[in-house]
Amino acid sequence: MLCAIYKSNRKIGTYLYVAKRDQFEAIPDVLREAFGPPIFVMMFNLAGQKALVNADKDTVRKKIETQGFYLQMPKEDDWLFKL
Template sequence: MLCAVYKTRKKAGMYLYVPGKEAFDEVPEVLMSQFGKPQLVMLVALDKHDTLAGIEKDVVKNSLIEKGFYLQMPPKEEDLLSVHRKAQGLSPYVDEKR
């Protein structure tokens, strides 16, 4: 199965997988409006890969078959200040009562 991967300028790390080049027919209109103008990143033969960007190929493939698209969201960003405060033995959140 051939898969087209698109990125958006609106959110770094967000990618839209569709079952072919410019095959956006099954993608909900609200998602397309929030995604913005898709920019083609690559065409991928799913059968030649076990994972795509850390995602199991079967997850992508099943979503393409069932929904007609797969949306990859960016990983959640870690709050580095909270991590540092915990390492110092402090509460992870800054006390705003000063």
Template sequence: MICAVYKSSLKQETYLFVSKKGNFDDVPEPLMKMFGTPSLVMLLPLGKKKKLAIADIEKVKEEVFTKGFYLQLPPPQENLLEEHRASLGLDKVEQ
């Protein structure tokens, strides 16, 4: 299975995997509005891949096959200050 991967023009590090290049028929309209103008990044042969950098390859395959698309969101941002304070046993900074 080959899918097309598009990046969002509105959301950084957000990608949309669709079953066919240029076919967004299965993607809900509200999602497309939030995603913005899709920009093609690559055609990806999912059958030959064993893993992806961020997403679970099996989940991507399943959703592209069943729903016609997969939305990859950016990983959550780390709060290094909170992690450091927690490692020291300190409470969160009061605001």
């Protein structure tokens, strides 16, 4: 299964995965508003050998199949607050 990956210009580390390039009908309006204009990153084969860096391919595929998209949020990094 191929999917298209987009990054947000409003929140660093936030990515949106959809089944087909430039098709955002499944994305709720409130998410579209918060995400901002999507910036295309690449097409990715979820059935291929290559792994995703910060997401599980099976989870991404299941979410796209059931809800039409997968939203990857950045991991919280609290290294700034550690001494």
